[in-house]
Amino acid sequence: MKKIIFSLIVVVIAIASQSFYIQAGSSKSIQDGQSVYATYCMSCHMENGEGVEGAFPSLVKTGNLKDKNKLVQIILSGMRGPIVVKGVKYNAEMASISLSDQEVVDVINFIRNSWGNKAPLMKLAEVPLAKKAVLKGYQAY
Numbered sequence: 001m002k003k004i005i006f007s008l009i010v011v012v013i014a015i016a017s018q019s020f021y022i023q024a025g026s027s028k029s030i031q032d033g034q035s036v037y038a039t040y041c042m043s044c045h046m047e048n049g050e051g052v053e054g055a056f057p058s059l060v061k062t063g064n065l066k067d068k069n070k071l072v073q074i075i076l077s078g079m080r081g082p083i084v085v086k087g088v089k090y091n092a093e094m095a096s097i098s099l100s101d102q103e104v105v106d107v108i109n110f111i112r113n114s115w116g117n118k119a120p121l122m123k124l125a126e127v128p129l130a131k132k133a134v135l136k137g138y139q140a141y
């Protein structure tokens, strides 16, 4: 009997740690994305994501962050204005930034879940699909 209870406890702990692992794994992407952001994006879009009005657009609750394909395209291929973000016109250029698929997904998860933004996590496997959509002539703007 004791043996059975013991094995049951082991099984329960195994399951519990497994689900903990999955949770920890998903927020790891956001955590890793924070350092990608600090290295590659923060100089323009600033630590609080608000950018610099008239020069670098805000990434906070803009609505333009909803489309994951667009984000992959903007990061990997860059973008050229004109765009309007929060009522302010930008007609500048963001150079392409060469990142690994993992860095792309992490930084997207970070910006979509920071400064009050909230969005489901993007998966690593979605990045190649987004790239394909871009190759097919997907227009970001």
Ligand code: HEC
Pocket (backbone or CB within 6 Å): 037, 040, 041, 042, 043, 044, 045, 055, 056, 057, 058, 059, 062, 064, 065, 071, 074, 075, 079, 080, 081, 082, 083, 085, 090, 091, 092, 093, 094, 095, 097, 107, 111
């Ligand atoms: C050298 C400055 C600079 C850096 C570094 C930079 N950006 Fe940008 N970003 C810009 C500019 C300028 C625009 C607006 C371009 C335009 O006028 O079309 C922009 C636009 C964007 C947009 C579109 C905003 C919208 O509302 O449509 C997103 C998203 C974005 N950047 C994300 C990033 C991410 C993520 C990184 C880091 C991987 C990054 N940027 C790095 C300057 C920068």
